[in-house]
Amino acid sequence: MTQIELYFLVSIILFCIGIMIVLIKKNGIMILMGIELMLNAANINFVAFAMKSPEAIHGIMFSLFLIVMAAAEAAVALAIILRVYRFYKTTDVDEIADLKG
Amino acid sequence: MLDAGTIAVYSFAVITVISALFVLITRHILHAAFGLLVCLLGIAGLYLLAGAEFLGVTQLLVYAGGILVLIIFGIMLTNRADGKTIKAGNHRVIPGILAGLAIFLLFTQIYSQSSFRDSLRSTDNNIPLMGHPVESLGVEIMTRYLLPFELIAVILLVILVGSLFISKKENDTN
Numbered sequence: 001m002t003q004i005e006l007y008f009l010v011s012i013i014l015f016c017i018g019i020m021i022v023l024i025k026k027n028g029i030m031i032l033m034g035i036e037l038m039l040n041a042a043n044i045n046f047v048a049f050a051m052k053s054p055e056a057i058h059g060i061m062f063s064l065f066l067i068v069m070a071a072a073e074a075a076v077a078l079a080i081i082l083r084v085y086r087f088y089k090t091t092d093v094d095e096i097a098d099l100k101g
Numbered sequence: 102m103l104d105a106g107t108i109a110v111y112s113f114a115v116i117t118v119i120s121a122l123f124v125l126i127t128r129h130i131l132h133a134a135f136g137l138l139v140c141l142l143g144i145a146g147l148y149l150l151a152g153a154e155f156l157g158v159t160q161l162l163v164y165a166g167g168i169l170v171l172i173i174f175g176i177m178l179t180n181r182a183d184g185k186t187i188k189a190g191n192h193r194v195i196p197g198i199l200a201g202l203a204i205f206l207l208f209t210q211i212y213s214q215s216s217f218r219d220s221l222r223s224t225d226n227n228i229p230l231m232g233h234p235v236e237s238l239g240v241e242i243m244t245r246y247l248l249p250f251e252l253i254a255v256i257l258l259v260i261l262v263g264s265l266f267i268s269k270k271e272n273d274t275n
């Protein structure tokens with residue numbers, strides 16, 4: 001296995017673990033951690049392809065912007081989770097079902 | 102064959118995957134946050150060994166230094182301070198694992214049938230010798246990527262102010 005294939009494998013495994021965390025966990029903050037793992041998997045993929053490209057700087061630039069967007073997403077998601085916690089006194093996504101008909 | 106670089110790449114990959122699995126398995130939410138920290142450090146090592154030094158350092162600063170602290174703050178603020186250990190429950194365990202495995206099989210199948218697979222395998226210099234110099238990265242940011250750079254700066258500012266507004270107390274008049 002070459003290095004780039006190892007990177008692909010790590011990226012795929014991280015993405016699948018992220019999806020499992022998002023589907024399985026009940027706590028909102030755990031779901032946020034799963035989303036972070038999936039974003040990191042995408043970033044690893046960009047870096048892996050940039051290793052073989054003659055214009056490698058573009059892949060690295062794209063993942064740089066992705067990191068900034070991930071930081072912004074984490075800030076907004078945590079603000080929403082705090083707000084939900086203040087209203088419902090829980091972060092369990094199963095108990096937040098007021099709109100369920 | 103097994104030089105120091107290859108061993109380092111494999112060990113960082115193993116650290117990353119094992120700590121991500123620990124995040125999935127553990128039921129204690131603070132332990133999950135620390136597992137995520139180890140996972141992000143391993144990913145930073147992978148970036149460094151792929152020749153993306155600036156990206157690795159950014160990963161350390163932004164993820165390990167910023168987002169992890171934010172997540173731990175969130176855990177502290179959303180849990181009752183009655184001294185109980187904080188458990189994060191599971192639901193839909195079997196369908197979740199099945200969906201994850203299905204996506205794993207899908208991605209590996211896509212890769213094994215992709216047209217770029219052979220061209221990626223043919224060249225054998227895997228680790229770039231020089232890496233990408235930070236100087237050219239800075240020049241690119243200030244020339245070709247100037248508009249996205251400024252846009253993302255404005256977006257980050259707006260989002261941080263907005264998240265402050267969302268999370269402030271309702272009865273806070275001033």
